[in-house]
Amino acid sequence: MRSIVTGGAGFLGSHLCDLLIGKGHKVICIDNLVTGKTKNIEHIKSENFTYLKHDITKPVYFGDKIDYIFHLASPASPVDYLELPIQTLKVGALGTYNMLGLAKEHKARLLLASTSEVYGDPLVNPQPETYWGNVNPIGPRGVYDEAKRYAEAITMAYHTHHGIETRIARIFNTYGPKMRANDGRVVPNFINQALKDENITVYGDGKQTRSFCYVSDLIEGIFRLMMSEYTDPVNIGNPTEMTVLEFAERIIEITGSKSRIVYEELPVDDPKVRRPDITRARGVLGWEPKVKLEDGLKETIEFFKRTE
Structure with missing residues (x-):
């Protein structure tokens, strides 16, 4: 083929x-x-x-x-x-x-x-x-x-x-592997911030949900x-759903990072749920x-x- x-x-x-x-x-x-x-x-x-x-x-x-x-x-x-x-x-x-x-x-x-x-x-x-x-x-x-x-x-x-x-x-x-570190999505963002012990940036209140x-x-x-x-x-x-805040906490736990979670304004039209x-x-x-x-x-x- x-x-x-x-x-x-x-x-x-x-x-x-x-x-x-x-x-x-x-x-x-x-x-x-x-x-x-x-x-x-x-x-x-x-x-x-x-x-x-x-x-x-x-x-x-x-x-x-x-x-x-x-x-x-x-x-x-x-x-x-x-x-x-x-x-x-x-x-x-x-x-x-x-x-x-x-x-x-x-x-x-x-x-x-x-x-x-x-x-x-x-x-x-x-x-x-x-x-x-x-x-x-x-x-x-x-x-x-x-x-x-x-x-x-x-x-x-x-x-x-x-x-x-x-x-x-x-x-x-x-x-998964081969994601670009700077592509702006939540997984590489959180992982790279955690590995550098930088503040992990959560947009909005973190209660919006995602599935991975x-x-x-x-x-x-x-x-x-x-x-x-x-x-x-x-x-x-x-179909397994979690909040963005829960996901950030999971990343900190797995990496053993000293990162703190900080909050910024939610981008325009950012989906509140995704499952x-x-x-x-x-x-x-x-x-x-x-x-x-x-x-x-x-x-x-x-x-x-x-x-x-």
Whole structure:
């Protein structure tokens, strides 16, 4: 099987490349390195692996048959998409359009890596795939939220109008090795502050909730979805919910840090709750997360210790 992974030098994309190579796929990793890093893939020494530096908002063509397209390319953290708002919108719109065109040309199956952010600041908890969301299209997070909502819409349009085989994964908070230390998300922020005994910054009162899925579980869920026959969106994430304050305390405990918790103003449109309903993933894919939070955090903390 020949598979394309867009955003393949990023956090999730590089882990996916590893899994696909391990399953015998020939992998073409496409990344323009706006947020991805070649160090995430430089360990892959395989004749079945090719890296192509390319911006998928511009068309790309391949002569050899393509079987699967895993479309993960996009800035994915608030730090990135607030700094790169136009690029975020373009990769969600033009990038998805180009990858769907490639899938049509090769009669390939395409999986869109969507996001829990399509639910915005949700008014229901946990969030099932049938929930339409509560999104502010002109707020600071709108460039990412709406890019992914549009990407879902055009993906489903290609599926219904052109008969393209498509899959949509709504990815919830994921953590693990290869996360960027400065990507602005809660896991690397808290871990790096704790390792340096710096104050741990909690936004708002810390009572907003999150759920955290270890990267190996998430990648397994994505692969199972691609190989399934299910075409509606599927939540992939960990349904175990905790407050941000509880999470900060857990990080301090595991690292043995002397850090203190300090509070700052909550960013605009920051979700108050975030927890996936994974009933569909359990039923359709036979999937649910297996890695316990403490075990996953220990692996992640060790990674950040090595890369300081």
